[in-house]
Amino acid sequence: MAARKNSELDTSATTATLRPSPPPRLELDAATVRKARRLSAKLGRPVVDLAGSHTTVSVERATLRLAGLAGADHERVPWVNHLVDAVRDQVGLEHGVSTPVWDALRRDEAPDLLTLAQKASAGSVRFRIPEKKGERTPARRAATAAVRPGLAKIDRQRAARDRLIARLGDPDHRPWIYLIVATGDIYEDMPQAQAAARAGADVIAVIRSTGQSLLDYVPEGATREGFAGTYATQENFRLMRGALDEVSKELGRYVRLTNYASGLCMPEIAALAGLERLDMMLNDSMYGILFRDINPIRTFVDQRFSRQVHARAGIIINTGEDNYLTTADAVEAAHTVTVSQLMNEYFAREAGLPDELMGLGHAFEINPEVPESFRMELAHALLARQLFPDAPLKWMPPTKHMTGDIFMGYLLDGFFNLVGAMTGQSILLVGMMTEAVVTPWLSDRDLALQNVRYVQRAAGGLTEDFRPPPDGFIQTRARQVLGEAVDLLEKILDDPAGDAARGVPLLQAIADGTFGHMKRPADRGKGLDGVAAHAEGYHNPVIELLEEDR
Template identity: 75%
Template sequence: MTGKLDLDPVVVRKARTLARSIGRPIVRTAKAHTTTSVERATLRLGGVTGADPDGTPWVNRLTDAVQGDVGLEHGVALPAWDALVRGEAEDLVTLARKAAAGSVRFRLPEGRDLVRARSAARKQIGAGVRRIDAQRRTRERMVARIGDAPRTPWIYLIVATGDIYEDIPQAQAAARAGADVIAVIRSTGQSLLDYVPEGATREGFAGTYATQENFRLMRAALDETSRELGRYIRLTNYASGLCMPEMAAMAGLERLDMMLNDSMYGILFRDINPIRTFVDQRFSRQVHARAGIIINTGEDNYLTTADAVEAAHTVTTSQLLNEYFAKEAGLADWQLGLGHAFEIDPDVPDSFRLELAHAMLARELFPQAPLKWMPPTRHMTGDVFRGYLLDGFFNLIGSLTGQGILLVGMMTEAVVTPWLSDRDLALQNVRYVLNATGDLHEDLQPAPGGFLQRRASAVLEETVDLLQAIADHEHGLLDAIADGTFGLMKRPADAGRGMDGVVKKSAGYCNPASELLEATS
């Protein structure tokens, strides 16, 4: 699609320059802080698993104990592995048990004790990172041996019943019906839990709890189906909310392939403290970069609260910022599933042409990124026939603009949680459009100076104006978020959930996981 919109390269360069200048102070802030979830993710990479009889994970117990004794300014690694080296326990889980019972105290080691603790921590955490490396190699071997989806866009279908043992056969059925990516929607409210539930779960609310065991079970089932179908089926879950770094670590350890990962979603729609989630996002994206996981960002959510025509430039602005944050963390273009959506009111004149212009703009700005194209939700009325038609139009634009990831729209959106039969009809819609249009995007050539080119250029100009306004704020992006620039939500930097879990690093901060991941990024 490159060049079809005749975008001004000077304007495009200015947009990216502004995005970098806005993003750099956020990265500096992220580098200067840690969070309780970053430290818990570090312990998970060190091999800590399991939970106490009340369901509180041992990583939480151990992190809380270290924080209570010496704080987290130096990180959890040195005090925890110092205790192991001193013989307080034979392993980290036992250490966590003893810490929860109050039978061990932590200290900040010095001298030779510090060297020994750092060496022990780096060795054990390094083993966890190498396990992520091995899972990435396993994925690559499976794709080479079994085969991949025959074409793009990949068809992305949501499955989530609340019961992982019900999700598995539904996911396998979806793959057999044509889905290339299975997304297990997370239980409502899990993003606000400051811990990750343990084990296989059988009850959830409008979704299934994201746990490491659930990840393992679904990945194993989809591997079986991949071999059956002769194409690798990808698995998606969430690295967002208060446990974003831990979710990323678990995804890498269990070979998930995509993760929804966007700090702005948590800030705007879950009222998570901006500093907390920017710190967590950077660490989690470094894990994703190492694991070869594709991220999905949440710009489509802005259009569920703001008008999709008037706020189109906020989507592009966020995409450019997300591109900077992702690449700074080490992600490659092929891992950037930047989000956008078909959310214009269908009663607006030229709504299809506007949607087409917006989708083409995203495709041209990020030509090597897969992009995640999201179906209509806001203006689905319960009329399933109208909804099915809208989804067909959405699928057509996905084909016309060469999107990389196409989330299957459901005609029962806003009516019920889709049945298997609803998903089957939705997949039929996608398959018909993609088969019928083939490589039609090669033939799409907008009229020079016509509607599509004018609209795309106008959105890009508005994007540059907004980026400039954000750059002119005293505190840049943090001020813009506080002012309600995105999705009409106002979220100040000194408020929000999880703020008490943000810790400024000391000069002696040590985190072997961060050191290994920084080397990657």
């Protein structure tokens, strides 16, 4: 098939509408916006300090993966798990694993990292924390040398993406059309993903198998038996990336690949994504805490490391604010979405992610029975667009109020697509009229893409014409939500209860159920036993190199 320079969304009659004007401007008080960011930084700084003074088993396993340790035993337990567990059992995680591991290699406990992991799993390796500088320094130098090739491969993959985009081109339209494909079988996912790209999708997301976020290990190899999704593994990443590279060349545009860097193995999956050239990763600072009951400290430590890796790899993160509105009312809790977006922005910037890699999330989730619901959706979408003008915002479709009435669902998705066109969203996740009925078939996806194409062709230039009046409903609602967000930030910071033990007010707010009505105390949750405070002299060569090169 001859290569086509543009996607099926582009036609000679509609090219102008597919390059919309800048979105309408809201008349927001500049001092209020500055105050919101100042309060967010004040709230976020103690969390960053906490994350920077702790490590986790997954951070240490990711470090070993970047040093080249891969594979699993006959029971499919990864070697990185065996090695980190052995170090933790003998000397703890407080100093990191790199010093005791490379000290053991220097003492000829094993000839290489894989053999060391195999011997450690059998209990035949003695680890220690070398006390003498003359023994400690060479081990650390060896660890640093060992992880450099992994980071170099991430750099090469980023450069390869840039070359492909320069050669094949990016879609000429906004928003990018984001479509989920996940059958559970990676070999079924690949042709479905290619078919979706041919039908107009710009971003393919392979949703993970149910429950993978709660596995404290990363499965190995290509998988064919996922549940409501496909397992995130390095081999699955490699296979899907290859399939999308093929269809990118066929279509004459670069098709992006998304997966999920969340859950108990967030740092490892981020590292594997960088090694296999994924383009986007779901990576929210609080999603795992609120919706998977993962320990808050574990999550904040892991997300900081993972975002540092994403920054190095040039991977766009997608945050999960849309999930708050599935458990809380989308009108009453709209300001909590704004607060979360501001916190995600702060944490991302602190980790080195520029604004153009921040796919901050928001959603079309107001009950359609609410009067003026469409106008409120416009206000919320415009507020997000204006607060984060350089971020590739990810606009999420209706799910909570999809009843199984596919005709009403198709109409709601059309309204959702229209808001995306009118407010200049960057990434649009395609809504399915069969949401809440079945896992969508290819035919459902095709109808959904037809909906998107119609709206983009018919209304893609509405940003040029749509100007909400200064004191009208939309402007007033946006200012109200921003004001409520500032009030909430002030309330969290001024809470006399706070988290007295750690001086981290955000942890107390999460424990109180401020976000998504989920109460998650800092001393509970899955994965807490995998967290360790740094001892004096903690060393992680990956973090050291990532921070040196920023």
